[in-house]
Amino acid sequence: MMQWHIACDFDGTITPTDVIDSILQRFADPSWETIEADWLDGKIGSRECLSRQLSLVRATPTDLLAFFDTVEIDPSFPDFVDHVRELGASIDIVSDGIEQGIARILARHYVSLLPIFANRLRQTAHDEWRIDFPFSSDACRVASGNCKCKSAPAGKRLLVIGDGQSDMCVASNADFVFAKGRLVEHCERNGIPHARFESFADLPALLARLPKLPMASAAHLTLEQQELFHHV
Template sequence: MYLSPHVYIDFDGTISLTDTTDLLLQHFAAPEWQEIEAAWERGEIGSQECMIRQISLLNVSPNELDCWLETIPLDPAFSSFVRFCEQLGFPVTIVSDGLDRTIKTALRRLGLTLPVVANHLEWLGETKWKLGFPFAREGCRSLAGHCKCSSMAETHGRRVLIGDGRSDFCAAERADIVFAKGKLLAHCRATGLQHLPYATFSDLQPTFMRWIADLEATQLRSQLSLTQKDKDHHHAD
């Protein structure tokens, strides 16, 4: 039997149907956040600097924020995909360059308990917030708040990445297989990274099942080949 794959799943635009940080800023931040976003889009600043500056513009109480987070639209098939992975014994980790508070609220809504590796949203009192980066890495190629490739590097065995955006580019190079949509799909096609396209978790699950079946078949063929070589060696003796 092969070593169980570790499944890493992005949050914004993958589990959530939109970029939740952008939605949050639209609702609760001063309008200057859009100028900062444009600078990031042009590649003038990294995502870490972008988000530090944007989060400092938030003006919302914790209670109001948490109530709003309950309304974020999520992929309706995500929960069943996680439970499918759990039945197979595949560990699942959420890896995001977004906000831990957003992700943990979403998981609570779904009744799921999963490891979350993301940037830390810290309340400063009243309606002010700041962003912390417990999973940043100096020298990160993507200048991200959370270096996903470092998080994935700690895994032994096969790595599966499910994502959609720029923060997944570096991590995709560490994965054995990438399930991709959006900008990540275009990146995989342009760079020749092994990938399978998907649109939602409902169509991803059967594709994932086929990949697992192929993995098992490859492993079985490898074992049979080794057994045959061992037999041939004994006959030669």
């Protein structure tokens, strides 16, 4: 596994729910849902979506920290991180969510020293915020806040772990995908080599069965390998 790099989504993948959606439900004007619908329909990219939505949030820093401290994660995730490191693979959190929230939530569950590539909140008034996009790209095909396609170090095979729309573009460039939620349907629809999972407890066994893929492309999977993983 030393030649593999894992790019792991956060919201809905490590957590059971989408953290930003929960913030919006609790602290934002209800018009955030109309903006969300435009994003899901492909009318706007996530960068525009998040900028407009987070401007509707009214919450103090204390409010947000208290909220982050209520967020649970998949209880098997810390052991999965340890397992990956023992195998010699590298792993980053690559998220279109909020860096400060991800760091606090993971630290509360004793997961530390993981590189986090995500968007950042900036306070503009007592209870008002904007969101910055340090990992965006004007060349991003889907106008994401965080262009996940830039997440793979040169010379390594890319394994993507994710669940939804923000993972779909990078999944097309991955050597393999561990998918749940809407990402499973996307992989099936587009012939992307993948394995379905429900919990991080499932993943050590899947890692052990990961095909020995050619460096250039996951398209070289044999039919037997594709059948093995598509029906896990």
